[in-house]
Amino acid sequence: MVIVMAPGATDAQIDAVITRVTTAGGEAFVSRGDTRTIVGLVGDVDKFHGLNLRTLPGVAEVVRISTPFKLVSRQHHPDMSTVYVGETRVPIGPDTFTLIAGPCAVETPEQTLEAAQMALAAGATLLRGGAFKPRSSPYAFQGLGERGLQILADVRAETGLPVVTEVVDVADVELVASYADMLQIGTRNAQNFTLLQAVGDIGKPVMLKRGMSSTIEEWLMAAEYIAQRGNLDIVLCERGIRTFEKATRNTLDIAAVPVAHDLSHLPIVVDPSHSGGRRDLVVPLSRAAIAVGADGIIVDVHPHPESALCDGPQALVDSDLRALATAVRQLAPLSDRRPAAPLGR
Amino acid sequence: MVIVMAPGATDAQIDAVITRVTTAGGEAFVSRGDTRTIVGLVGDVDKFHGLNLRTLPGVAEVVRISTPFKLVSRQHHPDMSTVYVGETRVPIGPDTFTLIAGPCAVETPEQTLEAAQMALAAGATLLRGGAFKPRSSPYAFQGLGERGLQILADVRAETGLPVVTEVVDVADVELVASYADMLQIGTRNAQNFTLLQAVGDIGKPVMLKRGMSSTIEEWLMAAEYIAQRGNLDIVLCERGIRTFEKATRNTLDIAAVPVAHDLSHLPIVVDPSHSGGRRDLVVPLSRAAIAVGADGIIVDVHPHPESALCDGPQALVDSDLRALATAVRQLAPLSDRRPAAPLGR
Amino acid sequence: MVIVMAPGATDAQIDAVITRVTTAGGEAFVSRGDTRTIVGLVGDVDKFHGLNLRTLPGVAEVVRISTPFKLVSRQHHPDMSTVYVGETRVPIGPDTFTLIAGPCAVETPEQTLEAAQMALAAGATLLRGGAFKPRSSPYAFQGLGERGLQILADVRAETGLPVVTEVVDVADVELVASYADMLQIGTRNAQNFTLLQAVGDIGKPVMLKRGMSSTIEEWLMAAEYIAQRGNLDIVLCERGIRTFEKATRNTLDIAAVPVAHDLSHLPIVVDPSHSGGRRDLVVPLSRAAIAVGADGIIVDVHPHPESALCDGPQALVDSDLRALATAVRQLAPLSDRRPAAPLGR
Amino acid sequence: MVIVMAPGATDAQIDAVITRVTTAGGEAFVSRGDTRTIVGLVGDVDKFHGLNLRTLPGVAEVVRISTPFKLVSRQHHPDMSTVYVGETRVPIGPDTFTLIAGPCAVETPEQTLEAAQMALAAGATLLRGGAFKPRSSPYAFQGLGERGLQILADVRAETGLPVVTEVVDVADVELVASYADMLQIGTRNAQNFTLLQAVGDIGKPVMLKRGMSSTIEEWLMAAEYIAQRGNLDIVLCERGIRTFEKATRNTLDIAAVPVAHDLSHLPIVVDPSHSGGRRDLVVPLSRAAIAVGADGIIVDVHPHPESALCDGPQALVDSDLRALATAVRQLAPLSDRRPAAPLGR
Structure with missing residues (x-):
């Protein structure tokens, strides 16, 4: 100092x-x-x-000279960490590239299963899907709640894909953790410190989205809140920041991947769906994410985007998924990564 | 549409x-x-x-053509609302200018009482003070919790000033409401929708800070979450937004006051302490807030800023408070407002 | 360092x-x-x-520890400077409040004269008006050029108001200086360093608008470019910065006034017309500017906004101007300032 | 509308x-x-x-419904354009990937030649180098001017690499065009409309950097200013925008590449050196740029970064250049591009 x-x-x-x-x-x-x-x-x-x-x-x-985070810092932990998700232990870490896909919101068993099958066909090894949806408007669809969690668990049983889903309230952490394999903290809760502590306590892997106006340092401090409770199974997720540009929903800060890798040993994935907010940008941004060195991506897919209850305009359809699968297959090895596969119990 | x-x-x-x-x-x-x-x-x-x-x-x-909020919109409610706080019914609304002051964080009974007396002397009619402090770092002082609430209640008994204090967790809403006269939602929880609903349910007046990257429309949507639960006693608080400028902690969006007044019937106060983050800016920014037409301001005071556990560099001391009192006395009448006084039960 | x-x-x-x-x-x-x-x-x-x-x-x-600007810094020049404009020496400085008003663009002799008379009636002592208009679109009206300068000079002869007008090209600096009393550098040229040097060389007073994405430090460095050529007759103009907020054209950084006053001895005026971009915000923002301690404001007026060729939606009309005159009369003395009057030759 | x-x-x-x-x-x-x-x-x-x-x-x-630009719009010009630079006609367009490299500033003949040879060895087919340097501080090195242009021409004669160099003043456009093969408009002049018109008139290829706070639409409007003068040999250059993030100098808006490709037929290159401002980010960001579909990149190289007069901390050295050459060789074909080679006269 x-x-x-x-x-x-x-x-x-x-x-x-x-x-x-x-x-x-x-x-x-x-x-x-x-x-x-x-x-x-x-x-x-x-x-x-x-x-x-x-x-x-x-x-x-x-x-201030030194960094304010410790447990998540790379300074005393130079090797990159790998986080394993689910009973089948799907890795997210330095040697692999993990594709996480699924519907923005769980709507019905059929839609969720169909989306999961699309995800599987594209090479995804983790299923995303929202049961609790934080929405800017109180009049928008807020998710199915526990019924959505049950659907996700059923689809996991059917497809073998471990489940990543968001939790928005401290009171729901135990419930969500009882169904999910990985808990997601959304951008609006990036500095909801009591929620961060609660997912730290529960001990399941956490995907921590960057706040839409968080600096990289603040994001790592948020991770430190989780780590401080004894949970180091944290995956960072870059999902775009808020700027003056209006052509995209958020501005994907692609440099955040190497910057965070330099500062922290935690894995980092990119969300090309919510950053751009446009279907036509998902594959190009995914390609950029793989090439820049991300440990994975998380994308929205929907069997019928035109009737989606949430974020339909950015959901991938079949042809996009084939392009995405090709991108992973071709580009990941050039970053010295193999597509992530379950390691088994 | x-x-x-x-x-x-x-x-x-x-x-x-x-x-x-x-x-x-x-x-x-x-x-x-x-x-x-x-x-x-x-x-x-x-x-x-x-x-x-x-x-x-x-x-x-x-x-989209029409505004997405309804209950807080001025469209069907052209008259501005007044919110009354505490048993003595201190007004925040179109005819008055309300000075809210107190320590950023409650540290000791003595410090809190001394700060409250400074506030009173400057003409404040509401006492602010944090018992639950959301901090970017898990290693920073996080507030005294319920003991802080008790101190605030004691100081209220001593001074007669109703208490405004922050709540950061749904689980604490009842506890905080049992001590406080007005609940504050902080900038980091501006889109914590379950918390917004919980303070909507509890029915006490709410001060809703703008998210540091919230548009004015999103801020009003957050207010709509509270209103939808039947609680319209909401006061908006502009506290600066995040920009590229580094000379101040945040950029006070002074135009947000007339813009929000145009869109919504809710009162709006300005926080010149947290926006600038510098003691020397608090009085000038307060003057701007009064002149632009704000319904009040909320400022940090501390009897001994050099030993404050939180945000000492922006806390006002005695001489600043005299300048602030002068500003309110001279400028508020020019905006057709009288200093807010308790109406009594 | x-x-x-x-x-x-x-x-x-x-x-x-x-x-x-x-x-x-x-x-x-x-x-x-x-x-x-x-x-x-x-x-x-x-x-x-x-x-x-x-x-x-x-x-x-x-x-870096020390500030990178010298000539415009207050460090070795603690007293605030006054800049005098025109043959009648209208002051802009610490003891006065200067109202600058006029049409965004000069369109016709009649429109310009009428706008100048509106300005005069409201208490303005300097006339603004654009002859060279930098426009985002090459298809938009670009100003009358030298013919506009001639109109401004004629209106000055008629009204006695010294003229402030923008220069956008090094090649035009001599021409503009031969007609104008003060040269304006617009926000898009805030880092056009050759233009800054050219207006430094010509020796006339300069109004330097802040770049829409300039930090306060960069703005003062731009002023240093002018000062380094021996011209210290510089007035800073805060006109809003670019942020994510969409309700206003730019976000007026009202704190920039006390921050710049703290760092530099140069006067600073506020442009409430271009920052908000809405007529209904001009008077409230002007009030904020006076109360925060600005040395003046510069506003758009137009006798017939509905037929203006440039920025009609933000131009003040007669009733607004009366409200503005009242604001200056009432608020400026509370900041220890008198309305600026020409000192005469 | x-x-x-x-x-x-x-x-x-x-x-x-x-x-x-x-x-x-x-x-x-x-x-x-x-x-x-x-x-x-x-x-x-x-x-x-x-x-x-x-x-x-x-x-x-x-x-407004329709886009405000016409000549550069893809709406009436669905095929992507290729711009050819220099006597040897180096292409920048949809079938190729063009590596542009060279020193940030021309300092000496030896340094420039050495940098050019490094660039050549890495596969660059165009040489960048600044003779006129716009610097935030008037006390910083401003470039060698015409002598720098002469050095660039000599190095072109020696290496065969066509030259890209910045012009900052309308008065210099003819001079710079007499030496250079492509004129660069820097970020600070992105809305210097008279300069845009002047490089439109001169008829040489132009590289147009995005303003650090320009929306993509404004950037394309700036290109329209050049095109309107009859010059459609324009290459867009994304170089990062200004945000609140401090870990990088600017935030590279990688999505701008597919967005601009969707809106305009002009080629677009990425500047990973000035966006990140850190040497360790240049190769990762270059990889992202190739994978996202950019038509080229422009990077800083310097034989002795530790004594560079400008932006040494971001200049690539030999080992980085080998990594960059590998990235182009491996990744460009996956975007259906071949490394750009001179076509000859």
Whole structure:
């Protein structure tokens, strides 16, 4: 941590900073320049944060140097992690490329099964599907709730695909975890810290979507909330951020993949469906995601997009899925990855 | 709602749109241009949303015309609402200007009482203070929880100031409501829909902060979630949005005040402390808020900012509070408002 | 300047940094922490920038401490500047509030004169009007060019109002300066550095609009380009930045006024017309601008907005202008300012 | 174009809209809903824009339907264009993948030649290099000017690589065009319309960088300015947009490639160096660009990044270039592209 003093800071003000730091057990190194003095701090950064140095007279700025996350940081954990999902242990990690597919929302047993079969045919090894749907409007379809979870479990029994599904309320975490193989935290709950702690406690793998206005650092701090409860089975999911551009629903931050890989040992997948919000962009963005080094993608599929209750305009249909399967087959090996297959129990 | 057909849309595709609309009980008016055809829909817009018209072949775009919120809209409720807080019924509404002040976080009984007395002296009629603090880092101070609520209640008994405090978890709503006079929904929970519904159910006044990346429309949709549960005692709070500018913590969207007043009958207050994140900006931004027509402001005060456990750098001290009191006294009348006073039971 | 070494940086890498700095005549202070080492530099910062320290092995980050602008900085020039415009020396500065008004685009002599008379009646002491109009579409009205300048000069002769008008091309700077009293640099040219240098050379007062995606620091650097050519008669103009919010054309960054006043001695005015893009927002935003401490505002007026060739929807009409005049009269004195009047030659 | 009337619009107001439209030779189709009436316009859209319909009483909104660009639109030009650069006619278009590489700034003949040889070895067929450098600070290195152009021409003679270089001032367009094979418009000049017109007039191929806060539509409108002068040899360059994320210099909008390809027949290349601003991101982002379907990339290389006068931290060195060459060789064929080779005169 570095303390930058204001141009006119007095010696007494500089001394006050030093005293407060050393009293707390830290060391302070002073560099006096012509117009400004800076003080470098060495010691326990977390303790320094509690010192409120920025409010001391004469202090212009406090510059943090070290990253604020620990358990999810790559600094003390240089090897990339692999997260295994479901009884069949489908891997998401550095050696594989995992295709996760399914309907945005579970509507009926038939629609869900059909979507799962489409997903399977395209090479997916995990099934996504929403039973609890957070919607901007209270008048929009909010999901089938527990009945949707039951349908997902039935389709898993039929197809063998482990299930990823969203949880939106702390009160539902146990219920959702009793059906699902992986819990998803959506973009609107990216900083719902009590929910993050609850999925940390439950111990199942978690897919953590980036908040639509979260920096990469804040996203990793959200992961740290989960990790701190003893659950390190976390997969990050880049799903686009909010910008001024209107041609797409969100702006896919493709650079977030290598940046997060550099900062954290957690796997990261990309959601090309919700970032673009347009069916014609899903395959190109998926190709970009594979090539940039993502550990997987998660896409919407629907047997009849024109009657979908949620996000029909972005759902893939059969021909798209064939293009997607080809992309995975051709591009993943060039990133030194094999398509992810269940390892079995 | 207007359906814009793609340039090469066929007559059959246009007919398919018309059929789907009329089957659902709507009317469709067709305007055929040289390069494009547009179809204007008349009827029940909510029903049209369920038709998935955007996924039909030949459809390029679906343009929504009417606003998606109803209960909080000014369209059928042209008079501005007043929300009354606490047993003494402190108003927030079109005729008054309400100063809400207090510590960012409740730390000790002494600090909270001292802050409340500073607030009172400056003319505040509501006390803010956080017992549950959502923090980006799991390693930061998270608030005192119920003990903080008790302190707030004690200070209310001592000073007479009704209490505004944040709730972050559905499971805590009843607890917080049993102590507080007004529940605050923070920016990170602006789209935590189950929490919005829960505070809607509990029936106490709610202060709804804008999400840091919420559009004004999304913010009003969040209010609609509360209203739909029968609770219309909602006060909007503009607290800055996230942009590329780094000199301030967030960018205060001052235009949101007249824009929201135009769209909704709900009162709106401004938070100059969290938007700027700098003590020297609080008074200027408060002045702007009064002059632009806000119904109140909510500010951080702390008797000893240099030892504050949360957001010390933005807390006002005594001299700032005098400047703030002067601003309210001078500027509010020029916006045809009187300082808000308790009406008594 | 502070050099942050990467966690695993070797002593040799740290020494290489020190050597490069001391060879260039600087001093380097080393703070060795448990996980990282930081090196504080003292000396000529501009020289350090040329050293490319960020590319040296083992360097994680280079943190700049001092501000990169000098001539426009308040650091060595604590008193606020006043810029005087026109033969009658209309002031823009700390003691006055200056109302600048006129048509977005000059269309005809009659329209311009009528707009100027509306402006005068509202208390304006400077006339704005565009002869060269940068438009997003090449098919939109681009202004009357020199004929528009002539009209402005004629209206100045008739009304006595000095003229502010935009210049968009280096080749036109002399021409525009021969007619105008103040040259405006528009938001799209905020980083057109050759144009900035050219208006610096010509020596007339300049109104520098903020780029729609410029940070406040970049804006002040743009001003530095003008200042470096010996022209310090610069007025900053905040006109809104680009964000995700769609209800307004741009988001007025009202905090930019006190932030820029803190960093720079240059006056700053606010453009409530182009930031909001809506007539109904102009008066509220103007009120906010006066109350926050701006040195003036610049607004669009048009005698017949419904036939305006440019930005009619945001032009003020007579009744708005009366409300604006009232706002200036009532609010400016509360910011210790008097309405700006010509000082005479 | 669709006119949305306000909820309470009167019949007289609706009639006034219709009259204005039909007087101008258009047709108006009226759809009367329960709460709102909409009017669909058919006819010459450009003429409608001049009617100022948004300022008429009772009009709530004017929704544009057709795209505002024509010459660069794919609507009447469904086949993708190929732009040929230099005497040897290096193609940038739908069948090829073009690698453009070179130093950010031309510093010396040796450095430029060495960089060009690195570029050649990696498979580049066009040389980039800046002689006029727009820099945020007036105190930063601004480029060698004409001497830099001469060096680029000498290196072209030596290596056979056609030259792409930036022009920042209308006054320099002829000079730069006399040396260069392709003129680059930088991000800060993306809406410098007189410069766009000047490079349109000169008739040489143009690389048009996206403005850092330009929407895709505005970027295509900027291209329309060039095209309108008779020059359709335009290559779009996506170089990242400005967002709140701080880990990268800009946020590469990878979806802009398929979106722009959908809207326009112009080729589009990606700049992974300036978007990320970090050397370690250049190869991953290049891989994403190839896979998403870009027509080429433009990257910074430098023989000695640690002494570069501009943007050293993002310049590729030899080992990166080998990885980049591998990526082009492996990935481009999977997008049905061959590496671009000169066609000869």
